[in-house]
Amino acid sequence: MRNNEMNEEAVIPENSKAVIQLEGDLVSISLPPLRSKMREMVGAGVRHLTVDLAKVQMVDSAGLGLLMSAHNSLRKTGGAASRDPRIRRHSAPLSDDAFSPAFQCVGELRIKGN
Amino acid sequence: VNLGICELRVNLPSTLEAVEEFCKEFRIWRAGNCDELGAFDAELLIREALTNSVVHGCSCDPDKHVYCTLRVKKGRFLMVVKDEGRGFNWRAAWDRKAPVSDTSGRGIGILRHYANRVRFNPEGNTVTLMKRF
Numbered sequence: 576m577r578n579n580e581m582n583e584e585a586v587i588p589e590n591s592k593a594v595i596q597l598e599g600d601l602v603s604i605s606l607p608p609l610r611s612k613m614r615e616m617v618g619a620g621v622r623h624l625t626v627d628l629a630k631v632q633m634v635d636s637a638g639l640g641l642l643m644s645a646h647n648s649l650r651k652t653g654g655a656a657s658r659d660p661r662i663r664r665h666s667a668p669l670s671d672d673a674f675s676p677a678f679q680c681v682g683e684l685r686i687k688g689n
Numbered sequence: 690v691n692l693g694i695c696e697l698r699v700n701l702p703s704t705l706e707a708v709e710e711f712c713k714e715f716r717i718w719r720a721g722n723c724d725e726l727g728a729f730d731a732e733l734l735i736r737e738a739l740t741n742s743v744v745h746g747c748s749c750d751p752d753k754h755v756y757c758t759l760r761v762k763k764g765r766f767l768m769v770v771k772d773e774g775r776g777f778n779w780r781a782a783w784d785r786k787a788p789v790s791d792t793s794g795r796g797i798g799i800l801r802h803y804a805n806r807v808r809f810n811p812e813g814n815t816v817t818l819m820k821r822f
Contacts, residue, residue, distance in 0.1 A: 647790055
């Protein structure tokens with residue numbers, strides 16, 4: 576059974592780095608708590624954020640928007656650039672050619688998949 | 690919702706919760722009627738079209754409604770979504786490519802990428818999508 580609620584588990588920031596593991600669907604209805612969590616992490620000093628999408632089954636345009644928003648926020652803080660290209664096919668549109676350019680510029684935000 | 694035929698018609702209140710409930714129904718319907726249809730692509734199209742209608746077309750007003758028809762016939766998945774909003778200027782958005790750092794503006798691009806055909810009515814409050822499978 577698909578989990579339609581987005582669960583997140585944040586790893587304690589260390590040296591301004593943190594990992595947030597997501598489970599469920601990264602879609603419009605599930606975004607508000609995740610947005611709050613990301614803001615909280617950035618506010619707490621996180622500058623390098625890895626988003627683990629290994630257990631995410633669906634990402635819509637609003638989900639993409641949230642990831643870009645996180646990227647933009649982190650970029651303003653001057654975090655270092657890094658990118659993880661390992662993204663599951665069915666986590667598209669992250670991985671589709673038409674939309675991957677949006678993430679080729681992603682620096683501070685690492686997108687981790689299988 | 691009749692899960693036994695290859696056509697599904699629903700009338701949803703204009704809320705994101707209703708979109709979620711319908712997506713659950715769709716998974717059951719797809720599995721029972723057209724499991725050859727790619728689950729991810731079809732659900733993403735449904736989500737984008739319905740969410741656009743709910744959020745942009747009806748401003749999440751639960752007193753307004755979104756009408757959705759899904760039909761599978763001869764290797765084609767057809768989807769029509771109509772809302773009670775005033776529509777929008779889809780022509781202006783048709784070829785827009787969101788700059789990489791934008792946090793919105795990818796919805797129509799996703800529809801065009803994942804569907805084989807996308808058609809809006811002149812007012813922009815009805816979209817028809819077709820996907821071959």
